[in-house]
Amino acid sequence: DTAVSQTPKYLVTQMGNDKSIKCEQNLGHDTMYWYKQDSKKFLKIMFSYNNKELIINETVPNRFSPKSPDKAHLNLHINSLELGDSAVYFCASSQNQGTLGSDTQYFGPGTRLTVL
Amino acid sequence: AQTVTQSQPEMSVQEAETVTLSCTYDTSESNYYLFWYKQPPSRQMILVIRQEAYKQQNATENRFSVNFQKAAKSFSLKISDSQLGDTAMYFCAFMKHQGGSEKLVFGKGTKLTVNP
Secondary structure, X not given: XXXXXXXXXXXXXXXXXXXXXXXXXXXXXXXXXXXXXXXXXXXXXXXXXXXXXEXXXXXXXXXXEEEEEEOOEEEEEEOOOOHHHOEEEEEEEEOOOOOOOOOOOEEOOOEXXXXX | OOEEEOOOOEEEEEOXXXXXXXXXXXXXXXXXXXXXXXXXXXXXXXXXXXXEOOOOOOOEEOOEEEEEEOOOOEEEEEEOOOOHHHOEEEEEXXXXXXXXXXXXXXXXXXXXXXXX
């Protein structure tokens, strides 16, 4: 069974379109994240949610809107896609145990987004 | 601000030999966690090892071990008996507490190639 899954794995779309990426975790974790990996492989956090509440928003353009219908799901919706949005997007999850660093983050397989 | 530096963009090693990947970080916190993640060509982010800063003992996981030097803010990864399957990008990461959540701050990665 996949612990953290993302759909789709690949997404090719035109500039200006709106698209969504879905993430689900079956680990019972209460915190979920979105990271972006650019063309140089650099990984940076975008958002984190804890029990459906937005906790971290790392100065991401407001064209990106995360939505968490329940604590097992965190979807990423992107409006008006731009060429610079092309990247690999990773979802991750962890169990917030209340102790700094006790929450090892487990990653999904990533979604490669290509904007043409 | 926390930063993580991996000074070796690329490295190579012969199968069965030992290789060390370097990582330095900058923080004013006294207690924190450090991680090494592996990203093979499949793109999956895989946790290799984690180290708790308050523990003096270096973490080990089978063929993987770290040399954690807290005063020097250094966290290198040693891979013993390298195998072809170790070929991957390796990312060093620092866990930073932010609000009610935590985020990983990544280095730029080291591309490791294991040669037969």
